Amino acid sequence: MTDILNNRAAPRTLFVSSQPFEGERIAAAAIYCSDGRWGEQMDEFLQVGLGLPRYDRVAIPGGAACLAGHMKGFHEKLSLEAQLSFLIKEHGLHKIVLIAHEGCAYYKDVWTGSQSVIEQQAEDLKRAAQHIEFCNKGLEISSYFARKVDGKVAFEPWSNHQP
Ligand SMILES: [Zn+2]
Numbered sequence: 001m002t003d004i005l006n007n008r009a010a011p012r013t014l015f016v017s018s019q020p021f022e023g024e025r026i027a028a029a030a031i032y033c034s035d036g037r038w039g040e041q042m043d044e045f046l047q048v049g050l051g052l053p054r055y056d057r058v059a060i061p062g063g064a065a066c067l068a069g070h071m072k073g074f075h076e077k078l079s080l081e082a083q084l085s086f087l088i089k090e091h092g093l094h095k096i097v098l099i100a101h102e103g104c105a106y107y108k109d110v111w112t113g114s115q116s117v118i119e120q121q122a123e124d125l126k127r128a129a130q131h132i133e134f135c136n137k138g139l140e141i142s143s144y145f146a147r148k149v150d151g152k153v154a155f156e157p158w159s160n161h162q163p
Pocket residue numbers: 033034035061062063101103104105106
């Protein structure tokens with residue numbers, strides 16, 4: 001208890017991260033798929049590629065796809081709306097980044113009609129961005145697509161909305 005009060009590692013500490021804690025918020029969040037195979041690359045893209053260290057992570061299966069209005073995403077949509085609303089209010093978000101990825105398992109049972117899955121993903125991110133913008137005025141929202149290229153992960157811009 002004394003160690004906890006003194007802000008030191010307690011005797012039972014299992015692990016101490018090499019990363020120092022920095023208290024300043026960056027006022028940005030990213031919504032992307034939970035798929036852990038893409039996690040490190042998402043982190044690097046957001047922190048290095050977009051210059052957003054310490055961004056808030058909102059990782060759920062399919063990322064922002066549930067905001068596009070698919071029947072299968074009804075409950076996830078309500079949950080994600082509540083999570084976003086909390087972060088916008090409590091963490092003072094100004095910027096939201098949406099990232100879809102190639103081969104996303106979320107789309108296995110999503111009816112895409114005559115469109116390819118990637119076309120459906122592009123449409124979904126556009127709809128998701130419009131939905132977030134409609135519910136929360138004044139946010140900067142940008143969308144990206146992550147795909148495998150030569151054994152690595154490349155990110156391409158899909159759209160950018162400035163308030
Ligand atoms: Zn996925």
